Structure formats: structure tokens, C-alpha cells
Amino acid sequence: MSLHLPPVLVVDDEKNMRLSLQTMLRDEGYTTRLSESAENALELLATESFFMVITDARLGGMSGYELLGKIRSRWPDLPTLMLTAYATPKLAVEAIKAGAMDYLAKPFAPEELFHAVARCAERHKLLRENAALRARAGEVTSLEQIIGEAPAMRGIRQMIQTVAPTDARVMILGESGTGKELVAGAIHGLSQRRGNNYVRINCAAIPENLLESELFGHEKGAFTGALRQKLGRFEEADQGTIFLDEIADMSKPLQAKLLRFLEDGSFTRVGGTQELKVDVRLIAATNRNLTQAIQDETFREDLYHRLNVVQFHLPALRERGADVALLADYFLKLFRLKMNKNATTLAPATSQKLLSHNWPGNVRELRNVIERALILETTREIQPASLPEFERDQSRQKTQAIQAIAGESLDDALGRLEREIINHSLEANGFSLTRVAESLKLTRHALRYRMQRLNMKLASEPGPGRENTDF
Numbered sequence: 303m304s305l306h307l308p309p310v311l312v313v314d315d316e317k318n319m320r321l322s323l324q325t326m327l328r329d330e331g332y333t334t335r336l337s338e339s340a341e342n343a344l345e346l347l348a349t350e351s352f353f354m355v356i357t358d359a360r361l362g363g364m365s366g367y368e369l370l371g372k373i374r375s376r377w378p379d380l381p382t383l384m385l386t387a388y389a390t391p392k393l394a395v396e397a398i399k400a401g402a403m404d405y406l407a408k409p410f411a412p413e414e415l416f417h418a419v420a421r422c423a424e425r426h427k428l429l430r431e432n433a434a435l436r437a438r439a440g441e442v443t444s445l446e447q448i449i450g451e452a453p454a455m456r457g458i459r460q461m462i463q464t465v466a467p468t469d470a471r472v473m474i475l476g477e478s479g480t481g482k483e484l485v486a487g488a489i490h491g492l493s494q495r496r497g498n499n500y501v502r503i504n505c506a507a508i509p510e511n512l513l514e515s516e517l518f519g520h521e522k523g524a525f526t527g528a529l530r531q532k533l534g535r536f537e538e539a540d541q542g543t544i545f546l547d548e549i550a551d552m553s554k555p556l557q558a559k560l561l562r563f564l565e566d567g568s569f570t571r572v573g574g575t576q577e578l579k580v581d582v583r584l585i586a587a588t589n590r591n592l593t594q595a596i597q598d599e600t601f602r603e604d605l606y607h608r609l610n611v612v613q614f615h616l617p618a619l620r621e622r623g624a625d626v627a628l629l630a631d632y633f634l635k636l637f638r639l640k641m642n643k644n645a646t647t648l649a650p651a652t653s654q655k656l657l658s659h660n661w662p663g664n665v666r667e668l669r670n671v672i673e674r675a676l677i678l679e680t681t682r683e684i685q686p687a688s689l690p691e692f693e694r695d696q697s698r699q700k701t702q703a704i705q706a707i708a709g710e711s712l713d714d715a716l717g718r719l720e721r722e723i724i725n726h727s728l729e730a731n732g733f734s735l736t737r738v739a740e741s742l743k744l745t746r747h748a749l750r751y752r753m754q755r756l757n758m759k760l761a762s763e764p765g766p767g768r769e770n771t772d773f
Contacts, residue, residue: 307332311343311346313355315362319358326412326416332423335352340361340372341363347377353381354380354381354422354426355383370384381403381426383419384404384405386405386408403421403422404422406418443486443487445491447484449629452622454621454622458485461612462488465612466488466493467493467494472486472489472613473611475616476589476617477730478663479619480616480618480665482547483545485616486543487500490583495541498543499543501538501544501545503546510556513552514559515528517536518571519532524571528573532571536563539580539582540580541582544585547587547588549586551590557601558602567580619661621741627657629668630648630656633668633672637676638676645682651686655692656689671689674688676688735750
């Protein structure tokens with residue numbers, strides 16, 4: 303029995319009956335609230351939450367039938383159970399017409415009561431799950447929330463508008479905090495599926511042994527603790543979109559099951575034999591280097607190609623130049639309204655300090671920095687003193703870099719650092735030589751020359767006249 307259910311409201315003008323019902327329900331794990339009249343019950347319903355109402359048919363004052371009618375008009379989703387000592391088919395019909403979900407004649411066996419209450423508990427849970435699904439369906443991103451005027455960000459917004467109306471699978475790559483979830487939400491929000499569920503799941507946040515059940519569901523008795531059948535997230539997302547974040551953290555066996563699902567949308571629940579099928583658009587994301595993961599045999603190459611129909615690569619914040627100031631201003635306005643703070647702008651020295659920071663945590667770090675600054679700031683301008691001590695962190699990073707090259711010749715150290723810089727830029731730009739050359743302010747020919755001198759090769763080389771955009 304779930305301990306998170308609201309109480310049962312028991313309405314009966316006989317004290318002994320109220321206490322008897324309370325004892326029976328308490329022994330089954332339910333909490334109760336007792337009321338001696340329909341009038342008092344309506345007052346309780348107006349101020350408290352209940353998952354069901356049990357009422358006697360005959361009460362002093364307003365009858366149980368009248369109470370059911372008022373409940374049906376004011377709380378139509380609240381199930382009710384009618385009890386009566388005068389059981390006739392006619393009264394049973396009247397009770398159902400008045401809105402009762404079930405009807406029990408006194409005296410009744412405890413098992414009859416428990417069965418009826420369990421049905422109402424399950425109904426309450428389903429209603430709550432449906433409400434959560436509807437809420438998730440509304441958690442989408444508008445294109446205007448993807449802030450930035452850097453060429454890469456303009457291109458991403460344009461690409462979202464192009465790709466969203468299709469059912470193409472999408473892979474979103476980028477460092478942690480670059481906004482992969484925002485892009486996924488915007489794709490769903492502009493798609494033909496936007497009226498249906500948008501389900502998000504972080505594959506790294508769920509233990510490996512539970513992730514399969516979370517995605518595909520399980521049958522009752524499939525494993526210890528599987529007390530009932532559970533629908534998976536793919537079933538919840540039917541006709542809608544599912545976003546699998548940190549997909550590179552998925553185990554190889556589960557990758558194989560996902561690959562089979564991507565063939566035609568069919569799957570079986572854990573512990574089940576019945577083949578089910580759903581229609582779901584899949585968007586995946588990761589902050590890991592999938593090319594390296596494939597080489598390390600921790601990620602299936604065939605799954606990568608199935609998922610990577612359209613690829614988005616989100617640039618790191620440090621590569622977006624003046625977008626830092628745009629985003630800082632956006633977050634300042636956002637949090638200022640929520641916190642009712644007086645600060646309306648950034649001091650020039652503050653803006654300069656933000657622009658000079660390396661932003662290892664990307665947009666998420668900037669968001670947190672602005673929120674912190676607003677909490678601390680007492681003037682109308684965000685002052686540098688309200689920002690974290692970036693210099694201390696940067697100094698620590700520089701010291702570690704100097705220590706790392708100690709003992710090497712200068713040529714070896716410079717070569718190694720040059721290789722690290724090119725490798726990082728390759729990963730950050732989706733292994734596109736054109737984008738890497740642009741970001742490093744080199745010609746494509748000069749970049750290739752440096753890579754050959756450093757004995758660096760791409761995982762695969764494109765043919766003549768073709769640009770390598772994926773590797």
C-alpha cells in the first residue's frame with residue numbers, strides 16, 4: 303500500500319461505524335478523516351485533500367445521495383463509495399446515478415471494502431500520473447529561450463526550425479551546461495507531436511539495474527519488489543517525444559535493446575512475453591565523445607548511426623564571445639523579477655570580469671553566478687565583488703598546467719599542448735575540419751599540416767569534395 307496517498311474521508315452519523323471503518327482501513331495502511339455529517343464533510347473537502355470518500359446513504363441532515371451529487375459537481379475526479387443497510391437494486395442504481403464509484407450493503411466482508419478502496423487508490427494514482435504526464439507535455443522550450451547571437455547559435459535556431467516538423471531522430475552533443483535540454487524541448491515544441499507527451503529521462507541518474515524497467519516497463523513479479531505492472535517511459539511517450547539525456551552512460555545490453563526498439567518501435571516489458579509497439583520520436587544527448595566511446599567499445603557504433611540522423615553540436619560558452627553578456631542580461635532580468643531585487647544592470651567592471659572568465663560549467667555556471675550575484679547585491683548595479691573569485695580557480699588551473707609540463711623539452715611541451723588544443727577543438731566542433739579551422743583562426747590547409755606534423759589523424763577521412771561533419 304502506498305504511504306503517499308491522501309486520507310480517506312469517512313462520513314457516517316454512527317460513531318461506532320466511523321471508528322470501525324477507521325480501524326479496518328488503518329490496518330491496511332490507509333489514513334482516514336472522520337465526519338459525522340454531509341455538511342461537515344463538504345467543509346473538509348473544501349480545505350483538505352482526499353483520495354476517496356466513503357459515506358453512508360442515510361445521514362442526519364443532508365443525505366448521502368445529496369452529498370454524492372455535490373461531490374460530483376464540485377470534485378468530479380474524486381471517487382466515492384456508498385454504504386447502506388437497506389440494499390435493494392433500485393437503491394444501488396440511485397447510488398451509481400448520484401456518482402458513487404461502488405456500492406456496499408451492510409453488513410459487508412472486510413475484503414469487499416478493501417477491494418473497493420484499492421480500486422479507488424489505483425484510480426487516484428492513475429489520475430496523478432496522467433496529470434504529471436500532461437505537465438511534462440507542457441515542459442517545452444520556445445525558440446526565444448535559446449539566447450545567443452554567435453553564428454553557431456543562429457545556425458542552431460535555424461536548424462531547429464528545419465528539423466522540428468519532421469520525425470527525424472536527433473543527436474545533441476555538447477559539454478555539460480551548454481543547453482542540450484533546451485534544444486530538445488524546442489524541437490518537440492515546434493514539432494507535429496507538440497500536443498502529446500514530452501518525456502525526459504537522464505540515463506546517468508538512474509541505476510543501471512533499474513534503467514531498463516524505467517524505459518520499457520515491467521510485469522508484475524518480474525523481479526523482487528515488482529508488485530504490479532508498470533508502464534515504461536516509452537509507453538508514456540507514445541505519439542509524442544522522448545528525450546534520453548546522457549545516453550552514453552547506458553549499458554551495452556540495454557543499448558542492444560534500444561537498437562531493436564529503434565528498428566520498428568517494438569519492445570517487451572521486463573519479465574513479459576507480449577510484444578508491444580509505440581510511435582515515439584527519440585532525441586538523444588550526451589556530453590561525452592561518442593567517437594572515443596565507440597573506439598573504447600563502450601558505445602555501439604550501429605546504435606550511434608541509428609540515433610545520429612540529425613546532429614546538433616552546441617558550442618561551449620567560452621567560444622561564443624559576446625553571448626556571455628547577452629545571457630547574463632537575460633538571467634539578470636529573469637531572477638530580478640523572481641526575487642524582487644533592485645539591481646537592473648551589470649557594472650562595466652562586472653561585465654568585463656564575466657567576459658574574461660573561461661566558463662568550464664558553460665551556461666549553467668553563468669546562470670548560477672548571476673543568481674548568486676543578485677542574492678548578494680544591495681545596489682542597483684551588479685558589482686564585481688558579488689561575483690565568485692574566478693581568478694583563484696584560473697590560477698589553480700594555470701599552476702596545474704605548468705606542473706604538468708615540468709621536465710619536458712620546450713618543443714615536446716608545446717607540441718603536446720598544441721595537440722591538446724586541436725583535439726579539444728575537434729571534439730567541440732563535431733570533428734568538422736572547417737569549423738575547427740575557423741575557431742582556431744587557421745586555414746583548412748594549415749590545420750591539416752599541423753595535424754600531420756603532430757601525427758594526428760581523424761577517425762575517418764571524407765572523400766574528395768566532401769566535408770567530414772560527424773567524425
